[in-house]
Amino acid sequence: MNDSMEPLGARLAVGLVHHPVVNRSGNTVTSSVTSLDVHDLARVCRTYGVGGLYIVTPLEAQARLVERIIAHWTTGYGSRVNPERKEAMRNVKVVDTIEDMMDNFGLGMEGAAVMITSARPGPEVISYSEGRQLLERAPRAAVLFGTAHGLAGSALELATARLAPIPGMDDYNHLPVRSAASIILDRLLGRVD
Secondary structure, three states: OOOOOOOHHHHHEEEOOOEEEOOOOOOOEEEOOHHHHHHHHHHHHOOOOOOOOEEEEOOOHHHHHHHHHHHHHOOOOHHHHHHHHHHHHOEEEOOOOOHHHHHOOOOOOOOOEEEEEOOOOOOOEHHHHHHHHHHHHHOOOEEEEEEOOOOOHHHHOOOOOOOEEOOOOOOOOOHHHHHHHHHHHHHOOOOOO
């Protein structure tokens, strides 16, 4: 058990990765940021007390878009008409790379954990209860969510653990990233009755 007085969620960062990700053909690409992902993931992260939401994109125009969205809701007109959204958006940051996110959130310290997600089954996946135990032991942790058709190999190499896919009712498994993140954060951080 981690001796930190910091709540479990506050020690966790979420990375919404737009690069490096793969397209349908398996080529490494940079995907486009969507404002709905930023808004909705910010709200989910705030609900579960997550320490930071990082939008990872090396594209300057996409980074400026995210910064404009953040500014609108934290200091602009949106902050006055929707204080709940302001509260959710205050922990959103945009960074060029996953490594920048790791540096910013202190994920270089000993014992830090980086978990990746995927809709595809893979080798050596851990369950969500094992993921929660990993979070409880780690001084800092992150969960990386890929966009497009998933994280590219260079992102996968940064992981200390791979979470099991979310099983559906049959072999169709292509949840929107906002939905997958909501389910996964609830499984990792939610209250168990």
